[in-house]
Amino acid sequence: MTIRHLLLASVAVAGLAGGAEAQNVLKWGANRDIGSLDPYSYGDSFTINVLNHVYEGLVRYNADLEIEPALAESWEILEDQVTWRFILREGVTFHNGNPFTAKDVVASLERVSHETSPLKGNLPAYVSSEAVDERTVDITLNGTYPLLLNDLTNIHIFDQEWMEENDSLLPTDIGAGTEGYATYNANGTGPFIVESRQPDAKTTFVVNPDWWDEPQHNLDRIELTPVSSAATRVAALLSGEINFTNDAPVQDLPRLAAAPNVEVLEGVDLRTVMIGFPFRDTLSTGEPNPFKDKAVREALYKAIDLELIHEKVMRGKSRVAGATVAPPIPGYAEELDTVPEFDPEAARTLLEEAGVPEGLEFEFNCLSDGLVNEEQFCQAIAAMWSRIGLAPQLDVAPRAVQTPKRTGGTTDVYTLGWATLPMLDAYSPLLQIFHSKEGNSGVFNWGGWSFPELDALIQEAGQELDTETRLALETEALGIVKEEIIMIPLHQQPMAWAVTDEVTEMPLFPDNKPRLWFARVGSEG
């Protein structure tokens, strides 16, 4: 009897919830689910992107990807050059009604930079923070550092009281095997409130009527459903079960574009696809490494027909790149964005002069689940290199398998895509990829190169507070990268979203992150 009653009650509740359905619903079909409701639990930019609708940072990107005030109204660098003072916005409340104050900021910064947090790398210069008064926070850094604002765009602010009540002041620690309240619950200041979550099935958000900002969107509700199978996602869009996807599969774009109710939004991603070289003394085969010779790297560059890859492999949708960062990234310079002429004959001559033996074997490491059409462009490039008398051994496997080989330096030539996220500045690849591997720098310097002149420029840029001077330094450093051909830039890869005709406005962002507080849905009837 009791079970029967329970059933009836549940059905009744479900019915009520259905009746109160909101009018403007954005039904978002993503290619995967968020990992948890806690943005600090896993180093996953998609999770952070989605939860940015619920949680906000002190600053944020506007529709043109420029930094603007969000939870902080203004800021200044104090006299010691290492302390930044932020004045917080007044009248902001969390979704549970608690007011937003300085101690929330301090608690959040402490949480994200705690030693067990997988995201502490997102705030590399942070030392400590202090609440001066209710509305003022001082953040102390480990030196002069120009990119704090860029970093803070991705640091979500939690409510200190809420974390304390729920024993969540520290991030969850997988090592200790503890679960966290924030994994299942969310309480931010953002434009949307988490209504319900069923992992891998559906996460729903409702509009926050008390948001401090004037909403540009007209959504009442967002339903995020992961649909991992590409064919199913396309079917769901065609049948109108979802009205937005941020991953329209490249092979289905013509079909989607031909459908009367679907619009495809195409653009070029910020991610620059590059090829890296080993700088160790020997190759994985044990032979001496010829790639330390710049002439050999140049030969490999000249042997790649970038236009052909753009036209055939990327179906004309990529942008051929000469520089290692995309045009919208601060630090980019047009004069660096040139590509050498495709000339396999000259490449052959260069190899001969450098004394590279005919049929030189080396490993070419690519991911099967990495960049757009990665397997195909790797095959194409391997064929082009074979044509100049080399014998690249293509090694294609999932990211989880390839990454240890790359970081451990047990492979030779490899691919790498870099979007400069979340920093959106040329300093990101310079520090993470092109700087020598030492301390916190050069984490992605898998080839093991070292150019002291380049390192000096990067370090100088990393402490220069004047933006113009800093960007000039970064451009100069990128010039050395290009001159030395440390890596071969190939292209910026295409990105495609798709919406049905229910969605009237959906700005496409080159960092491939949907920001639904700019989206509008046409009211039906």
Place this chain on the structure above:
Amino acid sequence: MLAFLIKRTANAVFVMLAVALLAFVIFRFFGDPVEMMVNEQATQSDRAELRERLGLNDSFATQYGRFVVNAVQGDFGISYRNQQDVMVLIGERFPATFELVLVATVISLVVGIPLGVITAVHHKSRLANLLQLGSIIGVSLPSFVVGILLILAFSVSLGWLPAFGRGETVDIGWWSTGLLTPSGRAALVLPAISLSTFQITLVMRLVRAEMLETLRADYVKFARARGVPRGRINWVHALRNCLMPVITLTGMQIGNLIAFALVTETVFQWPGMGLLFIQAVTFVDIPVMAAYLLLVSFIFVALNTLVDVTYAWVDPRLRDDSVKAGGANG
């Protein structure tokens, strides 16, 4: 009987330990979970530290020993990716997979048995040949192709049924069911059909083979001679004698279906255990993969042991060698 039970249980435990060991060996080739967990800006020392904290630097034997000791106590740790207790995570997904498998099994019996009887009774007719041919297609079509075709036909072209998901669910205690809401039932149709195609064929072919044999039995001939109606002979007397192997097969296949539901769940974004496992593989979420593999092998081992024990209970000759030898002498 007791000795037999102990022996069978010991066997089962040994199989489980072997599965856990195999799973651990395989995980070494899955890659490095730490590289998937930290973000791009994490430094090398951050990574090394995390690896140390997760115990990934310990020797293989230590890791395996720790896993077995914890697993025996029902503790599989927490998921790297979801930061949730693995048993809770799997427990949440189990009802979805179970309902899917249950409905697929019912469909396979309801469709497969009559088809089997028809093809046996009219085994020379054109219809039977056509059905036989169809059954070959049913066996050979991979279930993801069936799934995509069903979606194209019934979701995109006709718009009758949803292409993915589980619809609205109702919670009864810890069990969440989609069977009690209209959207839940609609969402179940396509995945269940897709999962059952192979099973239907299997049941149909088994019933057909059994029926062909039974129809030649003396009692069927006598019944016919006595003037019992054809339909009654075929559908009541003969069929009943064919059902024992069907029931055994269906029981044993439940383990298979749970394991194969993985493909169907991926195509239809069905939030079950298989989908969880696929995602765990992508993110090298070792605790989830280990628990899933153990659970599935446990279901297999349990079903097998149960069948063995039942057979032994029915047939004393199977209990142990001495009895068997004695039986042979007598």
